[in-house]
Amino acid sequence: MNKDKRKLIKMSLEGVRIEMPSQKPIILLKEAEGNRYLPIWIGAFEATAIALEVSKIKTPRPMTHDLMSNILKKLGCTIKNIEICDIKDNTFYAFINIKNMKTDHMEIDSRPSDAIALAVRCTCDIYAAEHVVQSAGLEIQSIEDEVEKFKDFLDHISPEDFKEEDK
């Protein structure tokens, strides 16, 4: 993909939810300046890693994403931002954009869940490519609409329709 033409949308993490009846965790990203939401089904471990950090729960020992964040810090690296860059065959793809002492920019291929678990630890920005939000986003106009549309969405889609990112 031509990177110059890749329009990025700033997203905020609305939360991690476990939806019934699938009982599978879902990340919900929201367009920072708009009404589009991007739902991504993820694994239970990655969901826990995100939820622990968002809830500011400290574990006695470093969990896997804490370790990764600690390694980066000790190596003098910072995460500039992460980017949900593509969706192919219902699988989301992400980049972690790292700045280290040698190079200003280094892109690492990642699943969105790992990228978001790192982003919440490094409080960096989360972006999604416009074509990803266009193809997999849900537009919601108001809070009232939100509940109904999200319910409707969850009634009509299953994790099997929407391939889990880590399979």
Place this chain on the structure above:
Amino acid sequence: MNKDKRKLIKMSLEGVRIEMPSQKPIILLKEAEGNRYLPIWIGAFEATAIALEVSKIKTPRPMTHDLMSNILKKLGCTIKNIEICDIKDNTFYAFINIKNMKTDHMEIDSRPSDAIALAVRCTCDIYAAEHVVQSAGLEIQSIEDEVEKFKDFLDHISPEDFKEEDK
């Protein structure tokens, strides 16, 4: 701990097993030149991460420990070795020893499961401190003994006695 006095034992990864009735995964390390085994209870996610790599099963997308290994490689770092360095209140502690372009040696505090999941991806040596093997190891003289002693050990200990490393 005085590092000069810290005697290290080279260990090999015997495998990851799920033991009944606890159904909790256990890593079994074996002294490379001896008969002592070191069992460590770990989480299911970390056990899967180790088992996937040991079994040479490739996933379509990078799993969390693959991502960590990819980040280290891209940053020009190598893992020299990992070390199960201590046990306190039945919790195992480990170090990941990293060599990067700036420093020859960098120690990162880790749970043993994450350290081993990285070690199998980087094919580096696994060490355990002598005092850890002395305190938590099982001495097994022959294959016949092994089965009986391991069964006996599993009959008389539960994960609650032997605190899981990631709690």
